Amino acid sequence: MKKVSSKPHLFPILIFLFLVSFIGCENDEGKQIVIKGNVDNASATVEAIVNGQIVDSADSDANGNYRLRVSNDTDIVQLRFETNTFNVARVIQLTPDSQVIFDVSIEPAVVTINNWQVIQKRLKLSGNDAITYKEPDADFSINGVGKDCITMKGSSIIDISARNITLVDCGEGIIAEGSSSLMFNTVENINISARSNGIRSRNNSTLFLSSDNGIFISSNTDNGIRAMGTSEVKLDPQVTCTIFGSNRAISQGPDAFIDPNGCILIDG
Secondary structure, X not given: OOOOOOOOOHHHHHHHHHHHHHHHHHHHHHHEEEEEEEEOOOOOEEEEEEOOEEEEEEEOOOOOEEEEEEEOOOOEEEEEXXXXXXXXXXXXXXXXXXXXXXXXXXXXXXXXXXXXXXXEOOEEEOOOOEEEXXXXXXXXXXXXXXXXXXXEOOOOEEEEEEEEEEEEEEOOOEEEOOOOEXXXXXXXXXXXXXXXXXXXXXXXXXXXXXEOOEEEEEEOOOEEEEEOOOOEEEEEEOOEEEEEEXXXXXXXXXXXXXXXXXXXXXXX
Protein backbone atom coordinates (compact mmCIF):
# COMPACT_ATOMS: atom_id res chain seq x y z
CA MET A 1 0.00 0.00 0.00
CA LYS A 2 1.24 3.43 -0.89
CA LYS A 3 2.05 5.51 2.19
CA VAL A 4 0.32 8.88 2.32
CA SER A 5 2.46 11.65 3.75
CA SER A 6 0.96 13.67 6.59
CA LYS A 7 3.22 16.66 5.84
CA PRO A 8 1.48 19.70 4.30
CA HIS A 9 2.21 20.51 0.70
CA LEU A 10 4.52 23.53 0.37
CA PHE A 11 3.36 24.62 -3.08
CA PRO A 12 -0.04 26.09 -2.04
CA ILE A 13 1.64 27.78 0.93
CA LEU A 14 4.21 29.39 -1.36
CA ILE A 15 1.43 30.62 -3.63
CA PHE A 16 -0.38 32.10 -0.64
CA LEU A 17 2.76 33.91 0.54
CA PHE A 18 3.30 35.29 -2.95
CA LEU A 19 -0.27 36.58 -3.08
CA VAL A 20 0.10 38.28 0.30
CA SER A 21 3.33 39.89 -0.87
CA PHE A 22 1.70 41.04 -4.11
CA ILE A 23 -1.29 42.54 -2.30
CA GLY A 24 1.10 44.42 -0.04
CA CYS A 25 2.79 45.97 -3.07
CA GLU A 26 -0.59 47.05 -4.43
CA ASN A 27 -1.43 48.76 -1.15
CA ASP A 28 1.88 50.64 -1.17
CA GLU A 29 0.74 52.46 -4.31
CA GLY A 30 -1.93 54.12 -2.19
CA LYS A 31 0.91 56.00 -0.48
CA GLN A 32 1.67 57.92 -3.65
CA ILE A 33 0.28 61.28 -4.74
CA VAL A 34 -1.49 61.11 -8.09
CA ILE A 35 -1.16 64.10 -10.43
CA LYS A 36 -3.37 63.98 -13.49
CA GLY A 37 -4.79 66.46 -15.93
CA ASN A 38 -5.16 67.66 -19.48
CA VAL A 39 -3.05 69.65 -21.91
CA ASP A 40 -5.76 71.12 -24.09
CA ASN A 41 -3.86 72.67 -26.99
CA ALA A 42 -0.79 70.51 -27.56
CA SER A 43 0.61 67.00 -27.48
CA ALA A 44 3.24 66.91 -24.76
CA THR A 45 5.48 64.74 -22.65
CA VAL A 46 4.85 65.62 -19.02
CA GLU A 47 7.60 65.06 -16.46
CA ALA A 48 7.45 65.22 -12.67
CA ILE A 49 10.75 66.55 -11.34
CA VAL A 50 11.66 66.44 -7.64
CA ASN A 51 14.97 67.85 -6.40
CA GLY A 52 16.24 68.00 -9.97
CA GLN A 53 15.43 64.35 -10.73
CA ILE A 54 12.71 63.05 -13.06
CA VAL A 55 10.60 60.73 -10.89
CA ASP A 56 7.85 60.00 -13.42
CA SER A 57 6.87 60.93 -16.97
CA ALA A 58 3.98 60.34 -19.35
CA ASP A 59 2.95 61.27 -22.87
CA SER A 60 -0.43 62.95 -23.12
CA ASP A 61 -2.93 60.77 -24.99
CA ALA A 62 -4.99 61.70 -28.06
CA ASN A 63 -7.29 63.77 -25.84
CA GLY A 64 -4.45 65.53 -24.04
CA ASN A 65 -4.79 63.55 -20.80
CA TYR A 66 -1.79 62.57 -18.65
CA ARG A 67 -1.21 60.85 -15.30
CA LEU A 68 1.81 60.87 -12.99
CA ARG A 69 2.70 59.54 -9.54
CA VAL A 70 5.14 60.92 -6.98
CA SER A 71 6.13 59.86 -3.49
CA ASN A 72 3.63 60.66 -0.73
CA ASP A 73 6.25 62.73 1.14
CA THR A 74 6.80 65.09 -1.82
CA ASP A 75 5.90 68.68 -0.99
CA ILE A 76 7.21 70.49 -4.09
CA VAL A 77 7.21 69.17 -7.67
CA GLN A 78 8.09 70.77 -10.99
CA LEU A 79 5.84 69.74 -13.87
CA ARG A 80 7.61 70.12 -17.21
CA PHE A 81 5.61 70.03 -20.44
CA GLU A 82 7.75 69.24 -23.49
CA THR A 83 6.52 69.46 -27.08
CA ASN A 84 8.35 69.10 -30.42
CA THR A 85 9.11 72.81 -30.47
CA PHE A 86 9.39 74.03 -26.85
CA ASN A 87 9.20 73.10 -23.19
CA VAL A 88 7.70 74.98 -20.29
CA ALA A 89 7.46 74.22 -16.57
CA ARG A 90 5.41 75.07 -13.49
CA VAL A 91 6.27 74.38 -9.85
CA ILE A 92 3.36 73.31 -7.63
CA GLN A 93 2.99 72.45 -3.96
CA LEU A 94 1.57 69.10 -2.82
CA THR A 95 0.00 67.69 0.35
CA PRO A 96 0.19 64.06 1.55
CA ASP A 97 -2.57 61.58 0.68
CA SER A 98 -4.03 63.78 -2.03
CA GLN A 99 -4.94 63.71 -5.69
CA VAL A 100 -4.16 66.70 -7.90
CA ILE A 101 -6.01 67.62 -11.08
CA PHE A 102 -3.95 70.09 -13.12
CA ASP A 103 -5.47 71.10 -16.47
CA VAL A 104 -3.44 73.56 -18.54
CA SER A 105 -2.90 75.28 -21.85
CA ILE A 106 0.75 75.75 -22.80
CA GLU A 107 2.79 77.95 -25.11
CA PRO A 108 6.43 79.07 -25.04
CA ALA A 109 7.28 80.46 -21.59
CA VAL A 110 3.62 80.31 -20.45
CA VAL A 111 1.56 77.74 -18.53
CA THR A 112 -2.08 78.83 -18.30
CA ILE A 113 -4.00 76.99 -15.58
CA ASN A 114 -7.51 76.03 -16.66
CA ASN A 115 -8.40 73.92 -13.62
CA TRP A 116 -6.43 73.08 -10.48
CA GLN A 117 -8.01 70.86 -7.85
CA VAL A 118 -6.43 69.38 -4.75
CA ILE A 119 -8.62 66.51 -3.57
CA GLN A 120 -7.41 65.82 -0.05
CA LYS A 121 -8.13 62.82 2.15
CA ARG A 122 -9.43 63.55 5.64
CA LEU A 123 -6.83 65.22 7.87
CA LYS A 124 -6.01 64.00 11.37
CA LEU A 125 -3.20 65.86 13.13
CA SER A 126 -1.79 65.51 16.64
CA GLY A 127 1.27 66.52 18.64
CA ASN A 128 3.44 68.91 16.64
CA ASP A 129 2.07 67.90 13.22
CA ALA A 130 1.84 70.78 10.77
CA ILE A 131 0.48 71.28 7.25
CA THR A 132 1.14 74.48 5.31
CA TYR A 133 -0.31 74.88 1.83
CA LYS A 134 -0.30 78.16 -0.09
CA GLU A 135 -1.50 78.05 -3.69
CA PRO A 136 -3.97 80.89 -4.47
CA ASP A 137 -4.86 79.35 -7.87
CA ALA A 138 -5.88 75.96 -6.44
CA ASP A 139 -9.23 74.68 -5.18
CA PHE A 140 -8.64 72.64 -2.01
CA SER A 141 -11.35 70.16 -0.98
CA ILE A 142 -12.05 67.31 1.45
CA ASN A 143 -15.05 64.98 1.17
CA GLY A 144 -15.60 63.40 4.57
CA VAL A 145 -18.18 60.86 3.33
CA GLY A 146 -19.91 61.20 6.70
CA LYS A 147 -16.72 61.20 8.80
CA ASP A 148 -14.92 64.14 10.41
CA CYS A 149 -13.05 66.13 7.76
CA ILE A 150 -10.34 67.72 9.94
CA THR A 151 -9.31 66.67 13.44
CA MET A 152 -6.56 68.54 15.32
CA LYS A 153 -5.06 67.81 18.73
CA GLY A 154 -1.98 68.83 20.69
CA SER A 155 -0.14 71.83 19.28
CA SER A 156 -0.77 70.90 15.63
CA ILE A 157 -1.03 73.60 12.96
CA ILE A 158 -2.92 73.85 9.67
CA ASP A 159 -2.30 76.90 7.47
CA ILE A 160 -4.01 76.75 4.06
CA SER A 161 -4.34 79.51 1.47
CA ALA A 162 -6.19 78.64 -1.74
CA ARG A 163 -8.69 79.97 -4.25
CA ASN A 164 -11.49 77.99 -2.61
CA ILE A 165 -11.54 75.70 0.42
CA THR A 166 -14.41 73.20 0.59
CA LEU A 167 -15.18 70.66 3.33
CA VAL A 168 -18.22 68.65 2.30
CA ASP A 169 -20.31 65.80 3.76
CA CYS A 170 -18.31 65.88 6.99
CA GLY A 171 -19.34 64.23 10.23
CA GLU A 172 -17.92 67.31 11.92
CA GLY A 173 -16.19 69.81 9.65
CA ILE A 174 -13.32 70.87 11.91
CA ILE A 175 -12.50 69.62 15.40
CA ALA A 176 -9.74 71.62 17.14
CA GLU A 177 -8.54 70.64 20.59
CA GLY A 178 -5.53 71.28 22.85
CA SER A 179 -3.53 74.30 21.71
CA SER A 180 -3.97 73.54 18.01
CA SER A 181 -4.20 76.35 15.49
CA LEU A 182 -5.96 76.55 12.12
CA MET A 183 -5.80 79.31 9.52
CA PHE A 184 -7.84 79.32 6.29
CA ASN A 185 -7.51 82.08 3.70
CA THR A 186 -9.19 82.13 0.29
CA VAL A 187 -9.43 84.34 -2.76
CA GLU A 188 -13.02 83.24 -3.32
CA ASN A 189 -14.98 81.12 -0.80
CA ILE A 190 -14.77 78.90 2.26
CA ASN A 191 -17.55 76.29 2.38
CA ILE A 192 -18.02 73.89 5.29
CA SER A 193 -21.01 71.53 5.38
CA ALA A 194 -21.33 68.95 8.16
CA ARG A 195 -23.83 66.49 9.53
CA SER A 196 -22.88 67.49 13.08
CA ASN A 197 -20.97 70.65 14.10
CA GLY A 198 -19.46 72.66 11.27
CA ILE A 199 -16.66 73.78 13.61
CA ARG A 200 -16.07 72.54 17.16
CA SER A 201 -13.27 74.04 19.23
CA ARG A 202 -12.22 73.42 22.81
CA ASN A 203 -9.33 73.89 25.27
CA ASN A 204 -6.96 76.62 24.02
CA SER A 205 -7.36 76.06 20.31
CA THR A 206 -7.64 78.98 17.87
CA LEU A 207 -9.21 79.15 14.43
CA PHE A 208 -9.11 82.04 11.98
CA LEU A 209 -11.05 81.87 8.70
CA SER A 210 -10.53 84.70 6.22
CA SER A 211 -11.93 85.10 2.73
CA ASP A 212 -11.72 87.84 0.10
CA ASN A 213 -15.29 86.84 -0.78
CA GLY A 214 -17.56 84.59 1.28
CA ILE A 215 -17.69 82.13 4.18
CA PHE A 216 -20.52 79.58 4.41
CA ILE A 217 -20.86 77.11 7.30
CA SER A 218 -23.79 74.73 7.80
CA SER A 219 -24.72 71.90 10.18
CA ASN A 220 -27.54 69.45 9.53
CA THR A 221 -28.14 68.41 13.14
CA ASP A 222 -26.03 70.52 15.53
CA ASN A 223 -24.27 73.87 15.57
CA GLY A 224 -22.61 75.87 12.84
CA ILE A 225 -19.82 76.80 15.27
CA ARG A 226 -19.46 75.45 18.81
CA ALA A 227 -16.66 76.83 21.03
CA MET A 228 -15.79 75.53 24.49
CA GLY A 229 -13.01 76.00 27.04
CA THR A 230 -10.96 79.10 26.26
CA SER A 231 -10.90 78.45 22.52
CA GLU A 232 -11.36 81.19 19.93
CA VAL A 233 -12.99 81.16 16.49
CA LYS A 234 -12.73 84.31 14.36
CA LEU A 235 -14.18 84.89 10.88
CA ASP A 236 -13.17 87.59 8.41
CA PRO A 237 -15.34 87.55 5.27
CA GLN A 238 -14.90 90.52 2.96
CA VAL A 239 -18.24 90.24 1.12
CA THR A 240 -20.74 87.76 2.53
CA CYS A 241 -21.09 85.15 5.26
CA THR A 242 -23.80 82.77 6.45
CA ILE A 243 -23.69 80.38 9.41
CA PHE A 244 -26.53 77.87 9.76
CA GLY A 245 -27.04 75.37 12.56
CA SER A 246 -29.96 72.99 12.85
CA ASN A 247 -29.61 73.52 16.60
CA ARG A 248 -27.89 76.94 16.74
CA ALA A 249 -25.73 78.94 14.38
CA ILE A 250 -23.20 79.56 17.16
CA SER A 251 -22.89 77.99 20.60
CA GLN A 252 -20.35 79.59 22.90
CA GLY A 253 -19.11 78.46 26.32
CA PRO A 254 -18.64 81.05 29.10
CA ASP A 255 -14.88 81.40 28.57
CA ALA A 256 -14.79 80.76 24.83
CA PHE A 257 -14.92 83.42 22.12
CA ILE A 258 -16.60 83.44 18.70
CA ASP A 259 -16.38 86.48 16.43
CA PRO A 260 -18.81 85.99 13.50
CA ASN A 261 -17.89 89.46 12.19
CA GLY A 262 -21.29 90.39 10.76
CA CYS A 263 -22.20 86.96 9.41
CA ILE A 264 -25.86 86.14 8.99
CA LEU A 265 -26.73 83.68 11.78
CA ILE A 266 -29.54 81.22 11.13
CA ASP A 267 -30.80 78.86 13.84
CA GLY A 268 -32.65 75.78 12.61
